[in-house]
Amino acid sequence: xxxxxxxxxxxxxxxxxxxxxxxxxxxxxxxxxxxxxxxxxxxxxxxxxxxxxxxxxxxxxxxxxxxxxxxxxxxxxxxxxxxxxxxxxxxxxxxxxxxxxxxxxxxxxxxxxxxxxxxxxxxxxxxxxxxxxxxxx
Numbered sequence: 001x002x003x004x005x006x007x008x009x010x011x012x013x014x015x016x017x018x019x020x021x022x023x024x025x026x027x028x029x030x031x032x033x034x035x036x037x038x039x040x041x042x043x044x045x046x047x048x049x050x051x052x053x054x055x056x057x058x059x060x061x062x063x064x065x066x067x068x069x070x071x072x073x074x075x076x077x078x079x080x081x082x083x084x085x086x087x088x089x090x091x092x093x094x095x096x097x098x099x100x101x102x103x104x105x106x107x108x109x110x111x112x113x114x115x116x117x118x119x120x121x122x123x124x125x126x127x128x129x130x131x132x133x134x135x136x137x
Contacts, residue, residue, distance in 0.1 A: 008063055008089060009036035010096050013044045014107070015070035024070050026107055028093045028100070029062035030084075064089040066097060066110065073101070073108035078123060094127045 008030040017024045023046055031041045040048060040058050045065070051057050064080040080090045094110060101109035112124045114132040124131055 007033060008092075009033045010093065011036055011041055011062075012096075012100055014104075017070055025067040025076050026070055026097070026100070027065055027067040028097050030064040030089050030093060031062050032060070035060045064093055066090060066093040068097060068108070068110040071108065073111045074113045075110050076113070078120065090123060091127050 009032075011029045011031055013023075013027040013029070015024055015026045016022050023044065027045055029041070029045070035041050035058075038058065038060075040060065041062070048057075061081065063084045064078075066078045067076045068074060069076060078090050078093075097110040101107045112129055112131050113120075114135045116124055116134050121134060
């Protein structure tokens with residue numbers, strides 16, 4: 001997948017809300033292609049948090065990520081590392097999230113949350129879609 005001159009690989013992590021300690025969000029992450037196939041990138045973000053900063057941490061991180069609720073589709077978070085901002089990566093993840101929802105039974109399409117930061121408001125307007133009335137974030 002590409003965005004404004006950047007090349008990256010998207011990794012999808014499905015929600016698993018029914019398992020013990022389950023995760024209620026689907027997540028898409030943009031990774032540098034050389035790191036996307038590693039065990040670290042393929043592990044669910046919640047699993048990586050346990051080992052961040054340890055000897056098992058290889059030190060590479062996703063360029064960007066977006067998570068949305070497994071039932072409502074409400075976006076719970078969007079993050080892009082500073083050096084990669086304003087390159088269309090988060091917008092490409094929004095698009096990829098919609099593609100995954102269209103191809104995967106039981107995965108709702110991402111939709112904007114009413115809780116948006118100022119940056120989140122600007123991004124939501126840029127990618128389009130229905131914008132619920134904004135509440136403080």
